[in-house]
Amino acid sequence: MQNILRVHNLTVQVFNQSKPVSLVDDISFEIKKGSIFAVVGESGCGKTTLAFALTRLFSGAHNFSVQGKVYVNGEDILELSDEKIRTLRREQIRYVFQDPVQSFNPVKKIKKQVYDALNLNNKSDRTRKLRKIQDLLRKSGIENPDEVLESYPHQLSVGTLQRILIVMAIFPSPKILIADEPTSSVDATLRYRILDFLDEMRRTMGMSILLITHDLEIARRYAEDAAVMYAGRLVEIAPREKLFVQPLHPYTQLLMQYYFKTGDIDSTVTQSLSGSLPSPMYLPKGCTFQNRCYKVRDDCKIEEPPLTEIDNERLVRCPYWK
Numbered sequence: 001m002q003n004i005l006r007v008h009n010l011t012v013q014v015f016n017q018s019k020p021v022s023l024v025d026d027i028s029f030e031i032k033k034g035s036i037f038a039v040v041g042e043s044g045c046g047k048t049t050l051a052f053a054l055t056r057l058f059s060g061a062h063n064f065s066v067q068g069k070v071y072v073n074g075e076d077i078l079e080l081s082d083e084k085i086r087t088l089r090r091e092q093i094r095y096v097f098q099d100p101v102q103s104f105n106p107v108k109k110i111k112k113q114v115y116d117a118l119n120l121n122n123k124s125d126r127t128r129k130l131r132k133i134q135d136l137l138r139k140s141g142i143e144n145p146d147e148v149l150e151s152y153p154h155q156l157s158v159g160t161l162q163r164i165l166i167v168m169a170i171f172p173s174p175k176i177l178i179a180d181e182p183t184s185s186v187d188a189t190l191r192y193r194i195l196d197f198l199d200e201m202r203r204t205m206g207m208s209i210l211l212i213t214h215d216l217e218i219a220r221r222y223a224e225d226a227a228v229m230y231a232g233r234l235v236e237i238a239p240r241e242k243l244f245v246q247p248l249h250p251y252t253q254l255l256m257q258y259y260f261k262t263g264d265i266d267s268t269v270t271q272s273l274s275g276s277l278p279s280p281m282y283l284p285k286g287c288t289f290q291n292r293c294y295k296v297r298d299d300c301k302i303e304e305p306p307l308t309e310i311d312n313e314r315l316v317r318c319p320y321w322k
């Protein structure tokens with residue numbers, strides 16, 4: 001299958017008193033056209049920084065530097081002009097942010113905010129497109145779209161606001177949707193309803209989705225391929241069935257072993273792993289997982305292992321995975 005997104009050696013650094021600190025380090029992966037690729041990892045591992053870098057949301061931030069290549073349809077978007085990247089973000093790569101409440105202006109009605117966000121300034125254009133917006137809202141499970149569009153954000157539930165955000169993101173039929181913890185603030189029933197809707201839209205629109213999540217069950221249910229992130233690095237990439245059935249990296253193994261008892265990566269690591277996620281400012285020499293790894297040996301403290309291909313489909317950052 002053709003790849004829609006190819007990321008090569010992506011590194012994001014922030015300058016702390018002129019010293020570069022890597023928040024995301026040398027990340028490479030590819031997303032197949034029309035598929036869901038999940039990036040999973042505990043809070044603070046760099047998932048959201050990665051997502052921001054992919055859409056150049058750090059542009060203009062003077063103390064950040066982004067290096068590497070991000071190809072969309074063969075074009076490196078890190079090299080595009082500001083105008084082209086804005087067009088790309090409007091039409092081809094859309095983003096759903098984590099916090100639906102903070103994403104809306106509290107003093108404007110939803111309809112006005114939807115029109116502004118989708119650039120529907122022309123009245124006749126609006127009438128035609130309003131039908132599509134209402135239709136998408138209905139498909140997302142909102143039964144009264146007219147009423148919802150005439151409401152202010154505080155009159156709506158978090159779940160409704162999240163679905164409006166998703167509809168705004170998929171309205172232009174983008175090629176890629178970056179969904180950063182799209183259901184972290186809703187209950188389990190609504191979570192799967194929203195994700196089923198996204199999955200249906202992926203199929204009908206032929207869209208690819210980069211799903212950023214700390215919920216392994218979501219990744220297991222919806223993703224075709226998944227990557228595990230730790231301390232700003234990818235430590236394992238594999239098709240879903242391999243990652244969840246036979247994880248190879250010690251970190252992935254521990255996550256899989258305990259996750260389904262706790263239901264959340266952050267609780268899992270608190271309960272099952274000693275030590276803590278190292279700060280990007282104070283990474284140890286060698287493997288970044290060494291302070292928590294049950295297989296650690298002296299060699300692990302000398303050089304950081306590379307992400308190595310195990311077979312045609314999976315990569316692991318640990319020479320002692322067997």
Ligand code: SF4
Pocket residue numbers: 250251287288289290293294295296297300305317318319320321
């Ligand atoms: S390289 Fe060493 S410390 Fe790192 S995951 Fe492998 S065994 Fe563990």
